[in-house]
Amino acid sequence: MRDIFRQTTRVIGGMPSISSIKPVLRNGMRALVIAVGSFSASYAYATSGGASDPGFTRFIKDFWPTARSAGISAQTYNAVFTGMQPDNDTIRLMSKQSEFVKPIWEYLDSAVSDTRVEKGRELLIEYDGVLRQIESRYGVDREAVLAIWGMETNYGGFMGRHNVIQALATLAYAAPRRTDFWRKELVTALAIVQAGHVKFSEMEGSWAGAMGHTQFMPSSWKAYSADYNGDGKRDIWTSIPDALASTAYYLKRHGWQTGKTWGYEVQLPNGFDYNLADGEKTLTLGEWQRYGIRRVNGRGFPRQSDNGILVLPAGASGPAFLMLRNFYVIKRYNNATAYALAVGHLADRIIGGGPLAGNWSKEYLPLTxxxxxxxxxxxxxxxxxxxxxxxxxxxxxxxxxxxxxxxxxxxxxxxxxxxxxxxxxxxx
Structure with missing residues (x-):
């Protein structure tokens, strides 16, 4: 899920929601070294060898009553925070405001690459049994779950190189905005470790605290994570079935419609009234068809009573789409049109669909x-x-x-x- 600050690359199509945050570029990230101190029977925060940031040390000490009131034990608190220093990459990235805007066609070329499509098809076979059971249990189509996994971490290829608690503590201490949000996420992350769902040292994620194979924030983990194999842990870091089931449960809770697609690439007729393409007007597919809109592959709409919204991600100079309910469910995961389009298109490609038919007029670059x-x-x-x-x-x-x-x-x-x-x- 996208980093809340949208650093290093902004994708056109909207800002991310708080519940769905993930990083974009993570070049040059340093290895994480966290010293874990001895356990203590009562709270007695200890520093190791002269903290380089006294303010951070003071923050950790002052945050203890908040953690204690939330049920965090002194043993957990000391084990996690003894010797910890701020994450310098988190500080650097939260402060960086890039003016660069990646055009949607470049974003899609990278997000739905042939390599990612082929890997998705291989995993569709490898995890066939798991995906079938998840689809049956949650009513979320398997290719959509796979596509989100592919988009978020390249199928687990890169889940971040930051310890989530260190990153969140850094944000709670140093972020100029949403301090209450970061503090709540930090407490939730501590509770996850204390309950034994993941070891502190294995709690890897993004610089903004998005975790595991499909990049849940701690609050999203608390609300939507699933224990696929019934072992009492909701392990989205090392258990692929748990991570995929959690993603399916998230989509289900936000209204996924089983067996229905995310949308259709369409062709607009000559003389089309572009005032209808305001990104909000909702009509049935049959009504859109009466305006002369047709699918680019020449086929009819399977369910003409389904509601759709006409979306032109690059205006009249690029492809057009009728987006259905599931598209907006994907946007609950990441509130960006380009992201949701990439997930839907990748899902289609994984189950045998072809490339988009429309061309992008690449001189119509997005604005910074x-x-x-x-x-x-x-x-x-x-x-x-x-x-x-x-x-x-x-x-x-x-x-x-x-x-x-x-x-x-x-x-x-x-x-x-x-x-x-x-x-x-x-x-x-």
Missing amino acids: RSETTELQALLNQKGFSVGAADGKVGPATRRGIRAYQRSKGMVPDGHPSVVLLAHLKTGR
């Missing part, structure tokens, strides 16, 4: 935060009010873009891009 702010300011100056120029694209900005595009005889898709920004600057 500062470029978006500039675009909003220009729209406001030209009388197309979008509200505050804050670098965030919301409904007001899209309405302003559409109004400007209509005034210039352009396709009113409401999509911000470097081409649109250039047009605003030059008038052509």
